[in-house]
Amino acid sequence: MRITEERRSSLVSILLLLFFFNTRHLQVMSCPLQTTNCTDQDRKLLEFPLNLEYLEAEFFLFGALGFGLDKVAPNLTMGGPKPIGAQIANLDRLTRDIVLQFAWQEVGHLRTVKGFARPLLDLSEKSFAKVMDYAFGRKFVPLFDPYANSYNYLIASYLVPYVGLTGYVGANPKLQCPASRKLFSDKNLKISKLYMFNVNYAKVLHLVAGLLGVESGQDAVIRTMLYARAKHIVHPYGVSVAAFTDRISDLKNKLGKMGVKDEGLVLPKAMGAEGQLAGNVLVGDKMSLAFDRTPEEILRIVYGSGNESVPGGFFPQVADGEIAKSYLD
Ligand SMILES: *[C@@H]1O[C@H](CO)[C@@H](O)[C@H](O)[C@H]1NC(C)=O
Ligand SMILES: *[C@@H]1O[C@H](CO)[C@@H](O)[C@H](O)[C@H]1NC(C)=O
Numbered sequence: 001m002r003i004t005e006e007r008r009s010s011l012v013s014i015l016l017l018l019f020f021f022n023t024r025h026l027q028v029m030s031c032p033l034q035t036t037n038c039t040d041q042d043r044k045l046l047e048f049p050l051n052l053e054y055l056e057a058e059f060f061l062f063g064a065l066g067f068g069l070d071k072v073a074p075n076l077t078m079g080g081p082k083p084i085g086a087q088i089a090n091l092d093r094l095t096r097d098i099v100l101q102f103a104w105q106e107v108g109h110l111r112t113v114k115g116f117a118r119p120l121l122d123l124s125e126k127s128f129a130k131v132m133d134y135a136f137g138r139k140f141v142p143l144f145d146p147y148a149n150s151y152n153y154l155i156a157s158y159l160v161p162y163v164g165l166t167g168y169v170g171a172n173p174k175l176q177c178p179a180s181r182k183l184f185s186d187k188n189l190k191i192s193k194l195y196m197f198n199v200n201y202a203k204v205l206h207l208v209a210g211l212l213g214v215e216s217g218q219d220a221v222i223r224t225m226l227y228a229r230a231k232h233i234v235h236p237y238g239v240s241v242a243a244f245t246d247r248i249s250d251l252k253n254k255l256g257k258m259g260v261k262d263e264g265l266v267l268p269k270a271m272g273a274e275g276q277l278a279g280n281v282l283v284g285d286k287m288s289l290a291f292d293r294t295p296e297e298i299l300r301i302v303y304g305s306g307n308e309s310v311p312g313g314f315f316p317q318v319a320d321g322e323i324a325k326s327y328l329d
């Protein structure tokens, strides 16, 4: 397994979780008893992850069931185009059971995070195969098929929830509206209500924490399932599961262009938690805190282009929302 100097220095990347958590987030949290309305920028930041929620919902629904939002919750697509190339995966019972649970969780998230219609998604075998070829710097023959079996599907799944996770961690500190200590839950809160700019930040924080919690849980389950099979050699490529995760994480770091925020399942011992172990079932920095990513970094990764202005990859047209669109001008 190839370990770069860069990885040594900064460690790991649980993508989705990190989007909303970091130290500035903690500062915001400590701001007492202040109620300020959310800003337009807050709304943009909060609608951005919707791109990833759509991506995950469709990938997991199709993988487990062979159909997606158009069948299970057509309203939630808001009329957006059908995904390209998504299909049912050839999964073992346990994997299908878990993927289906993830799928319905994503449907729940889509009921909460609103803002724009489903963007065009490319979930075809070709789209995933391209990422794998890029990650390994050679052409896999036959093409890497994410839907072929549970190993391939879990490896393909390794690409996505973590990215969303770091996005949530990264967005949090950027939110302008200060937190109120008066935490309360409003089951009817929708991010779309931010359009009215009079939502209490505590509610938003509560919502983001709720999304982050489940996204990071999904990432942890996927990583654990892969970790249990880390030494398995994926047929017919002669590459271990651990090596796949290592290369994919390296690629995400390369595309994100902000150092090491993603790590594979097995690391040099010095990079494991407290430098004690090589096993790396969860990604974390030196203090074992989740990494964060900005929307720009996430776009560079999910476009596969390393450039937030050059759509492609899973979003062949463009991701939606004002932040993503602002890079097309
Ligand atoms: C879906 O949209 C239709 C038409 O706008 C509406 O009548 C229906 O209640 C919606 N269903 C759900 C589950 O929201
Ligand atoms: C928040 O928005 C509400 C409704 O638009 C308004 O009445 C209130 O003054 C705003 N509060 C602040 C602190 O801007």
Ligand SMILES: *[C@@H]1O[C@H](CO)[C@@H](O)[C@H](O)[C@H]1NC(C)=O
Residues within 6 Å of the ligand: 307, 308, 309, 310
């Ligand atoms: C990203 O793509 C845009 C549009 O093609 C280009 O102008 C810009 O130079 C690229 N940025 C980098 C860092 O390559």
